[in-house]
Structures are given as C-alpha cells and as structure tokens.
Amino acid sequence: MVALLAPVIAPTPVNTGFSNGFAAPTAAHPLGLDGGGFDVLTRLVHGAQTSLLVGTIAALVGMLIGGTVGFVAGYFGGRTDGVLMRITDYFLVIPDIPLMIVAAAVFGQSLTNIMIVIGLVYWASTARLIRAQVMSVRQRTFVTRVEAMGASPLFVLTRHVVPQVTPLLVANTVLMVANAIFAETYISFLGLGDPSVVSWGRMIQDALDQGAVVAGAWWVVLPPGLAVTLVVLAATIAGQGMEDTLNPRLKVGHLAARRFRVRPLHGALDRP
Amino acid sequence: MTPALSRIWFALVTVFVAATINFFLFRVMPGNAVSALRCRACTPQLREALLNRYGLDAPLPEQFVRYLGQLARGDLGISIASGRPVWQEITGPLLNTLPMLIAGTLIALVLGVISGVVSSWRRGTALDAASQWTSLACYAMPTQWIGLLVLFYVAAAVGLPAAGIQSATLGVLGDASMWDVLADRTAHLILPALTLGIGSYGQYAIIMRSAMLDTLGEDYILTARAKGLRDRDILRYHAFGNAMLPMVTMVALSAGSIVAGAIVVEDVFSYPGIGFAAVDAIGKRDYPVLQGIFLLLTVAVVVANLIADLIYVRIDPRIRSGRVAVG
Numbered sequence: 228m229v230a231l232l233a234p235v236i237a238p239t240p241v242n243t244g245f246s247n248g249f250a251a252p253t254a255a256h257p258l259g260l261d262g263g264g265f266d267v268l269t270r271l272v273h274g275a276q277t278s279l280l281v282g283t284i285a286a287l288v289g290m291l292i293g294g295t296v297g298f299v300a301g302y303f304g305g306r307t308d309g310v311l312m313r314i315t316d317y318f319l320v321i322p323d324i325p326l327m328i329v330a331a332a333v334f335g336q337s338l339t340n341i342m343i344v345i346g347l348v349y350w351a352s353t354a355r356l357i358r359a360q361v362m363s364v365r366q367r368t369f370v371t372r373v374e375a376m377g378a379s380p381l382f383v384l385t386r387h388v389v390p391q392v393t394p395l396l397v398a399n400t401v402l403m404v405a406n407a408i409f410a411e412t413y414i415s416f417l418g419l420g421d422p423s424v425v426s427w428g429r430m431i432q433d434a435l436d437q438g439a440v441v442a443g444a445w446w447v448v449l450p451p452g453l454a455v456t457l458v459v460l461a462a463t464i465a466g467q468g469m470e471d472t473l474n475p476r477l478k479v480g481h482l483a484a485r486r487f488r489v490r491p492l493h494g495a496l497d498r499p
Numbered sequence: 500m501t502p503a504l505s506r507i508w509f510a511l512v513t514v515f516v517a518a519t520i521n522f523f524l525f526r527v528m529p530g531n532a533v534s535a536l537r538c539r540a541c542t543p544q545l546r547e548a549l550l551n552r553y554g555l556d557a558p559l560p561e562q563f564v565r566y567l568g569q570l571a572r573g574d575l576g577i578s579i580a581s582g583r584p585v586w587q588e589i590t591g592p593l594l595n596t597l598p599m600l601i602a603g604t605l606i607a608l609v610l611g612v613i614s615g616v617v618s619s620w621r622r623g624t625a626l627d628a629a630s631q632w633t634s635l636a637c638y639a640m641p642t643q644w645i646g647l648l649v650l651f652y653v654a655a656a657v658g659l660p661a662a663g664i665q666s667a668t669l670g671v672l673g674d675a676s677m678w679d680v681l682a683d684r685t686a687h688l689i690l691p692a693l694t695l696g697i698g699s700y701g702q703y704a705i706i707m708r709s710a711m712l713d714t715l716g717e718d719y720i721l722t723a724r725a726k727g728l729r730d731r732d733i734l735r736y737h738a739f740g741n742a743m744l745p746m747v748t749m750v751a752l753s754a755g756s757i758v759a760g761a762i763v764v765e766d767v768f769s770y771p772g773i774g775f776a777a778v779d780a781i782g783k784r785d786y787p788v789l790q791g792i793f794l795l796l797t798v799a800v801v802v803a804n805l806i807a808d809l810i811y812v813r814i815d816p817r818i819r820s821g822r823v824a825v826g
Contacts, residue, residue, distance in 0.1 A: 316509070317516040322800045324759030325777075326520070329793045332781050333524050405639070412641045416763055417778055431644050435767060448651055452644030459639035 270425050271450050277426035278455070281342050281411045282462075286403035288346025290353060294396055297357025302365060302384055312358065318351035324413055331419040338421045345410045353399050357392060364391045398469035405462035412455055427451040503809060510805040517797040521790050522566050575791040585791040589776060593795065596772030598684075599691050600761050606696025607703055607757070608750065612743075614700070615707025619715060619742075620734060631708070638701025642760040646694045646767035654690060691768045698760050699753060706749045710742040717741075744811070751807030754800045 300311040330344045364370060370387055378386075408427075414420055415428025430451035437447075569576070575585035614634050618627040637645075714720065715738055723733045762774030769775065773792060780788040 317513045320513050320755075320801055320804055321517050321520070321797050322755030322758055324755070324762070325793050325796045328762075328777065328781070329521070329524060329789055332784075332789055333786070409641060412643070413759065413763060416641070416643045417766065417781060419781060428641070431641065431647065435643070435647060445651065448647050452641060452647070455641050455644065456636060456639045460635060463635065463639060 267430075267446055267450055270430055271427075271454060273425045274427040274430055274451060275454065277338070277424050278408050278411055278428070279458070281338065281345070281426070282404040282408035282458075284342040285345035285349065285407035285410070286400050288343060289349040289403050289407070290396060290400045292346070293350035293353025293399075294357055296350065296354040298361055298384060298388070298392075300354070301358035301361025302380065302388060304362070308358070311354070315351045315354045318348075319355070323348045324410065327410060327414060328417060328419065331414050336419055336421050338424055341411065341414055341419075341421065345407045345414075349403055349406055349410070353396075353403065356399055357396060360392045360395050361388055364388050394469070398466050400466075401462050401469065402466035405459040405466065408455060408459055408462075427455050431455075503812065506805060506808045510801050513801050514794075514798055517794060517801075518567065518570055519563075521794055522563055524790075570794075575794070576787040578785055578788050585787050588788055589773065589791055589795060592771060592773045592776040595770070596761060596765070596774065599688055599695070599765075599770065599772060600757065602688060602692035603695030603699070603761065603764075604750070604757055606692060607698075607700040608746075610696060610700035611703025612707050612746070614704040616711055616734065616739070616742075618704070619708045619711030620730065622712065630704070634701040634704035636701075637697055638705070640698065641763075642694065642698035643763035643767055645698050646691075646764050649690055649694050650767065653693075687770070691764050691770050694767070695757065695760050695764050698764070699757050702753055702756075703746065703749060706745055707742065710745045711738060714738045714742045747807050747811055751804045754803040758796050758800060 296311050296315065300308040300315075327344055327348050330348070331341060334340045334344065365388065370383060373383055373387060411420075411426060412428030412431060415426050416432045418432065420426060420429050420432075428451075430447075434447045434451070573586065575589075577583070578585050578588050581588065611634070614630045618630040621627045720733060720737060723737050728737075761772065762777055764770070765772045765774035766778050773796070777789060777792045779785075780792065
C-alpha cells in the first residue's frame with residue numbers, strides 16, 4: 228500500500244510512449260510495454276494511486292452516510308428507525324453495480340464523480356450493521372444510567388455510543404474499501420472511468436481492447452488483475468479479522484477432522 | 500397482512516423506488532436529454548420540437564406521472580440511437596443472457612457448496628485452508644480479469660469458442676438443424692458461464708462453510724455421532740439440509756452481483772446479451788436504453804429476492820411470521 232505515495236518509484240514518466248507495442252519484459256522495463264507502448268510497471272504504480280484513492284474516499288463517503296443513518300436509526304428507534312430502515316432496505320435490494328453504471332453514465336466521467344457515486348451506492352449495508360450495534364449498546368446499563376441522569380441524546384451518542392461502535396465502523400470501512408476498488412474496476416472496465424487517469428480497472432480494459440490476449444502479452448494481462456486481487460484480499464481479510472475479534476461467536480464443531488476411533492480388538496492389525 | 504403479502508408489497512415498492520431514482524437521475528443530469536443528444540446543428544425550433552416529443556417541456560410532477568403511466572403500460576420509451584422502442588431493443592439480448600446467467604449461477608452454486616462442505620468437514624486442516632484461500636482469492640478477483648485469464652489460458656487450450664453466441668459459419672452451407680444450433684450455442688455458453696461461476700462461487704463457499712460449522716456445532720449432530728453414524732451420513736442427512744437454508748437467501752442476495760458479473764463477462768466474450776447491450780448503450784450515450792436495462796435488472800433482482808423470501812417461509816417451518824428480513 229506504500230505505492231499510494233510513490234509516483235517516485237515509477238521508472239519512467241507515465242505518459243512516455245515507447246515505440247514498440249507489446250514489447251516483452253527487459254531490464255529497462257521490468258514488466259514490459261503494453262499495446263500503446265507504455266511501461267506497464269509505471270502504469271501499475273500510478274494505477275495503484277488512483278485505485279486506492281478511489282477506494283478510500285468512496286468508502287469514507289459510504290461510511291459517513293451509512294454511519295449517520297445507522298446511529299440516528301439505532302438511537303432514536305421508533306418511527307425514525309422504521310422510515311430510515313425501509314429506505315435502507317430498498318437500497319439493499321436495488322442491484323448496486325447497474326445503479327452505479329447508470330449514475331456514472333449520467334454524471335460524467337470524472338474521478339470525483341466516480342468516488343461519490345460509489346460511496347452513495349454503498350452505504351446501505353453499513354447503516355444496517357451500525358444500527359444493530361447501536362441498538363444493542365443502547366440497551367446496556369451504563370447508557371441507560373447516563374440517560375436516567377438526564378444527559379441529552381447528543382451527549383449520550385457522542386460520548387458513550389459512538390466510541391463503543393467505532394471499531395466496528397472502522398472494520399466495516401476497510402471492507403468497503405475492497406468493495407469500492409472492485410466497483411472502480413467495473414466502472415473503468417465499461418469505459419466509464421476518467422479518461423485522463425490511469426487506474427487498474429482501465430489497465431484491464433486496455434489489455435482487452437488492445438488485444439493483449441491475441442498478442443500473447445501475459446505481462447500486460449496479469450499485473451493489474453493480480454494487484455486488484457491482492458489489495459481486495461488484504462482488505463477483506465483485515466476487515467473480516469477485525470470484525471471477528473469485535474463480535475466473537477465461538478462455536479465448537481462436533482465433527483472434527485482428527486477424531487478418536489475405537490478399534491475393534493480383532494483384525495485391527497490387518498488394516499492400516 | 501400475511502407475511503407473503505407484505506413481502507410482495509415490499510417488492511412492488513422497491514421497484515417503484517428504483518423507477519423513481521431512474522426518473523430523477525435522468526432529469527438532474529447536467530443539461531437535458533436533448534443536449535445530451537449532442538445536437539449541435541439543431542435550430543431552436545427543432546430543439547423545441549424534440550423537447551416536446553420526449554415530453555420534457557412539461558412541469559416535473561406532470562412528467563413524473565406520465566412516466567409512471569408509460570411504465571405501467573410496459574412502455575420503456577424510445578431508443579435515441581435506433582429510434583425503436585427500448586423494449587424491442589432489450590428483449591433479444593435478455594433472452595441470450597438468461598441461459599448464461601442460469602448456467603453461471605449453477606456452476607457457482609455447485610462449486611460453492613462442495614468447497615464449503617469439504618472445508619467445514621475437514622475444518623482446520625490443510626484442505627480446509629486451501630479451499631478457503633482459493634475461494635477467497637476467486638472472490639477478490641475482478642470478474643472481467645478472470646474472463647481475460649480464461650481467454651488467455653483456457654480458450655485456446657480447450658478449443659472452445661470464446662467470442663459471440665453462434666458460429667458465423669453455422670447454416671451457411673445448408674440448413675442447420677435445431678440440434679446443431681443448440682450444440683453450437685451451448686459451446687459458446689461454456690466459457691462465459693464458467694467465468695461467471697468462478698467469479699461468484701467464493702461468497703457461496705464462505706457462507707456454506709460457516710453455515711455448516713454452525714450446524715455441526717448443534718447438539719443433534721453430537722447425538723448422531725454418538726449413535727455411531729458415519730461422517731458421510733451425518734453430513735448428508737443431518738447437517739446438509741439445515742445448512743442449505745442460509746444459501747437460499749444468499750443466492751437471492753447475490754443476484755445483484757451475479758448480474759454485475761454477467762455484464763462484464765459478456766463484454767469480455769462479446770456475448771450479445773443484456774450486458775453487452777448496456778455497454779453499447781453507454782458508448783452511444785443512449786440513456787433510454789440504459790435506463791430500461793437498469794429497471795429490468797432491478798425488477799429481476801427484486802423478483803429473485805421475493806422468490807427466495809417466499810421459498811424460505813415454505814421450507815423453514817420456524818419462520819411463519821415476522822417482518823421482511825433482508826440483509
């Protein structure tokens with residue numbers, strides 16, 4: 228993830244074209260050149276910048292909306308909760324990627340728009356999760372006590388509920404980063420990305436459009452997808468791990484791989 | 500209201516919400532639909548006439564009512580690019596997509612269930628770890644990239660067609676029989692469906708594993724073991740059925756992501772389905788078609804969810820009442 232701050236690492240400026248398309252990897256260009264004659268490693272590093280930026284900002288937007296909705300719905304309950312959760316349910320069911328495609332197509336192809344669109348679409352599951360957690364925290368004794376002492380809702384929310392729920396919110400945001408990076412590859416792949424910026428999604432699209440498959444240029448096909456896979460995998464595992472430690476549900480399995488076996492006294496030696 | 504009725508009501512309202520989003524997205528777009536036509540040569544009169552034709556000169560609430568009325572009659576508007584009704588433009592691709600979508604989902608389901616059952620059975624072993632890592636990795640890969648890999652490494656090696664839906668040569672020399680057409684189409688279907696299946700099975704495997712582990716922790720499994728039943732029988736007759744319950748919901752919930760996967764898979768394999776049509780419409784900035792496709796996909800996903808909810812009520816006797824449970 229250090230690649231985020233390092234256009235410095237890139238061996239050549241991003242828009243420097245070299246003459247021969249699909250040149251195989253050499254010492255000067257460790258990952259070769261793509262169909263347009265650009266250095267693949269350079270584009271990969273710059274793409275990392277874009278993709279991680281989009282992922283992070285979009286996740287933050289989603290967290291802000293989803294978190295707010297979740298806190299308000301979970302804390303105030305009653306009719307507010309009913310209305311907000313209804314809206315959330317609708318957004319959960321509407322297929323997100325097609326909605327993003329339509330929104331991205333309508334609002335135009337700038338990086339900012341894409342980040343906002345992804346964030347706007349991905350808030351619903353966060354809202355649900357946070358609401359559930361807020362509701363359970365609210366039931367706990369220390370919160371009811373503070374309330375009985377006459378604390379205002381705002382005070383209780385900011386001082387007591389938010390700190391309890393924040394770790395879960397952070398874990399969820401990490402998971403959302405993975406989702407958002409994924410969504411960005413979709414949008415860019417469909418030609419709705421920002422045309423002036425290199426991203427991993429765009430590199431995958433270029434690999435297909437420029438015929439890297441026919442040219443047999445594995446060094447163009449593999450890197451961007453591998454990069455996305457690794458980052459999404461890392462974010463998923465990190466987020467999942469955090470979530471698991473935060474609400475531990477220990478379960479025992481009665482069917483284990485290694486198990487005791489009662490051997491019959493006769494004929495036991497015949498069998499391994 | 501009975502649970503079933505309230506679920507149907509929920510589905511209807513969701514479609515209505517989607518239609519509303521659709522309507523307003525189209526209206527808040529910078530400029531209006533006519534300027535989106537990039538009609539530079541238009542005279543003011545022509546512009547006026549076009550606005551009138553698309554009904555864009557009426558006040559917003561009136562437009563909205565008219566739009567809903569059209570939708571209710573199944574009228575999705577007129578394609579800007581071809582001038583034909585949107586409905587006609589998208590039914591063909593939709594029929595092409597359906598078999599691919601179904602085949603892909605089935606592949607994903609089989610892979611997911613097998614991988615999940617095996618890793619829950621052999622929990623904590625290298626086999627479990629391998630199966631979990633594989634499904635997580637497949638889950639993390641962008642579907643279009645899997646498609647590229649399949650094109651790159653599998654297509655040529657296996658010798659299956661990797662583009663389009665039907666061979667260009669089919670039926671050129673004499674009439675092809677129905678079976679020939681069917682076989683040809685199936686051959687074209689395999690690689691896209693396989694890609695879709697690999698791209699979506701990861702989430703099923705993960706859910707299946709945790710559902711199986713939950714079930715295997717129940718007391719009745721311990722009882723079954725105490726009775727001396729074989730692992731295979733416990734898995735098949737005692738655990739499997741209960742663990743499949745969450746999968747029903749999972750399949751419905753993942754309908755959205757499968758549809759999304761299908762869009763890019765079709766783009767990779769030039770498969771003339773609904774996703775290909777969407778990409779085409781994006782390229783031509785054909786907003787009515789794009790909106791029609793979005794609405795259609797939403798309806799499909801909502802219906803899938805509805806069916807899953809109804810089935811769930813049917814097969815799990817513990818849930819006979821209660822409100823809509825989504826997510």
